Amino acid sequence: MPRNKESNQKVKDERKEQILSVALMLFATKGLAATRITDISAKTDISQGLIYHYFSSKEEIFVSLIRSAMNKMNEAARNLERLPIPAKEKIILAATELLKGIVKNESTSQYYFLITQAALSDAIPLEAKEIIKSQNDVKYEIITRIFQEGQKDGVVKDHDAREMTTFFFTTINGLALNKAIYGKKFKMPDKNIFLNMFLK
């Protein structure tokens, strides 16, 4: 009965998705250690025991979220680099999309906090830390290259490109955390202030 197998798989995937989405919210608002399996089970209406049918531990859920967060971000950065537009436009587009993502998409700022948490805290599965260590540089390098290209074009300021990249991501990260803290009360400031750091 291949038919049944397929739909079973689908149900299984949906359950996993459901667990992951609730876990993301909880990990982002409470942290890994303070989130109990019972919290996840309550918010998903999936019994405690059943969660262990889909994931072998709380940590595995966390690692799975970190992995997909990093994949999404790197994917977006690679797509940006490939676009057939000038460097300046890429920078403006990146800033616009990232800020928009923070404002509109709940899960974006949640992902940022998850990664910050994972990178910072010792109380995090080693596997999560290693994923971040090995993949975090990807987007840094891409943006640095774009800045350098912009400098050749004469439209990007002549500071060290790598240092500008540090400001680029730390500021985005800071904003995402601020949005996570203040929620709807957070008012996104004008992106042109931000772009002043990089564009002539």
Place this chain on the structure above:
Amino acid sequence: MPRNKESNQKVKDERKEQILSVALMLFATKGLAATRITDISAKTDISQGLIYHYFSSKEEIFVSLIRSAMNKMNEAARNLERLPIPAKEKIILAATELLKGIVKNESTSQYYFLITQAALSDAIPLEAKEIIKSQNDVKYEIITRIFQEGQKDGVVKDHDAREMTTFFFTTINGLALNKAIYGKKFKMPDKNIFLNMFLK
């Protein structure tokens, strides 16, 4: 025996300081929930039981740290505002000192993470959240006023002052977290890139 009382008080204060300084380090690297009283007791060489002689709970230690972090920051902001120098100099001084603090002083970035954690996480004593809520605005308002003064002087860019303040602190916060993540490998970027957001 007032003499004895005094020196007893001194020992008591020292013990409290010792507990607080270890707790700060642990809360910043593991988070509140994942830090166990036994961790604090091990690193201080103070027995578990004795810690409860000085603080009534793990949460109280945390709240105490948050309180002194907010006090220090607001104190610094107030001192800055009082200085008899032009707004532009105040802004440069603030940026310089804040970035220097992040690089030099271990505990500075630890405090930043503590506050971010406390503001973000639901798994934090209400009292800590309330301290932050009621005191966080102080430094925002001070810096906003300084930006406005600088705009009158014609040396600060004509963006909305409050929005610049948001960028000011979110970027500082982002850098502090980055420093906390990368430790000694973190290279502080040139502060002039940062100042480009605000100064003409």
Place this chain on the structure above:
DNA sequence: GTCTATATCCAGATAGAC
């Protein structure tokens, strides 16, 4: 696949001796 019940463990906090 799904639930309920439970074993096991561990952390926070307390009690009580010195």
Place this chain on the structure above:
DNA sequence: GTCTATCTGGATATAGAC
């Protein structure tokens, strides 16, 4: 003031019935 020993609660993870 300081320690060791202990109580107690609660959370992870498992077992076993349906």
